[in-house]
Amino acid sequence: MDVKLRINEVEVEAQKGEYLLDVARRAGFEIPSLCHHEAVKPIGSCRVCLVEVKAGKKTSLTTSCNYTIEGGEEVTTDSGLIRRMRAINLELLLARAPGSKRVRELAQEYGVSRPRFPPVEDSWLPNCILCELCVRVCEELGHNALSTQGRGDEKKIGLPFNKPAESCVGCGSCYSVCPTGCILMKDTAVDRTIWGQKFDFVRCKQCGAPVITEKHRAFAIENKGLPENYYDLCESCKQADASKRFAAVAWQD
């Protein structure tokens, strides 16, 4: 730890260049966030993690998720001003994502239950707050299927040209990380539909249960270096097989 800073009057150690949100949370301070995920780079899109940072003579209200620490800062993570600013942002977010349980609950914590703004209608993807977590995760995974399109109030997220794409393998990670739950994914016993594309599941060779999508399996075989047959069985059948193998060793009769 090569630098020091003060958060809420407490001296904290950090590495120069670390993100303030990570350091604050590590030190036990709570800062809310929506578009933040440890596995991907922060972009400060949701504006919920705002904190006050005094660096030298300048004090600014900034997103902590992507503020890189220099050392010597005085940070406040909670104050009347910060609460008001977070509340305003949450009010706007709530108007855009009224169907999101997580946004509703966070907004409620900050005293917002009915936004002054009318809910967004005819949205490309209802309840999407354009946090781009899905895009960042898809990129991190190496698929690069999702991206932002357009700018300003016409900005939206989707597959290239909004058509079924080779790059999407149907892994469902975007669905898993989405903070508002706006991405639609439907799994049946045999296939998955997401972003308007249908993906067949690999079916367990013994019992036919779905494992992962065929395309995801193909991607894993190509990139992860494990034998192909690792993906042939569902977890229950793998356990049953393993237990038979252990039994053969444990009871030698």
Add this chain to the structure above:
Amino acid sequence: MHSGAGLLGRSRIKVHPVGPERFVQVTCLQCVEAACAQVCPTQALVRNPDTGALEVNASRCIGCGLCEAACPFGHMHFDTELRLAVKCDLCGGRPACATFCPHNALEWR
């Protein structure tokens, strides 16, 4: 034990019958060269140096489900509600299963 729910389906140790009156308990083998850790795209599976267990760092997990598909013994689980990988973590060093077993069939050394 982990979710406090007492749900058989959420247990991270399972018992499989392999013959008349013969049962094998199966749970994570905490593999030295773990398939789950190898496929994880975000390095969310990390070794706990105190317990030796491989643990899921839930804040790094992006819910892709590859680990569940890759584990050759069927011991990575994917919680489809939480959209997170879940696995035996030796309960932080004092496995509840071994502690509980009234017949001492499970031993943790």
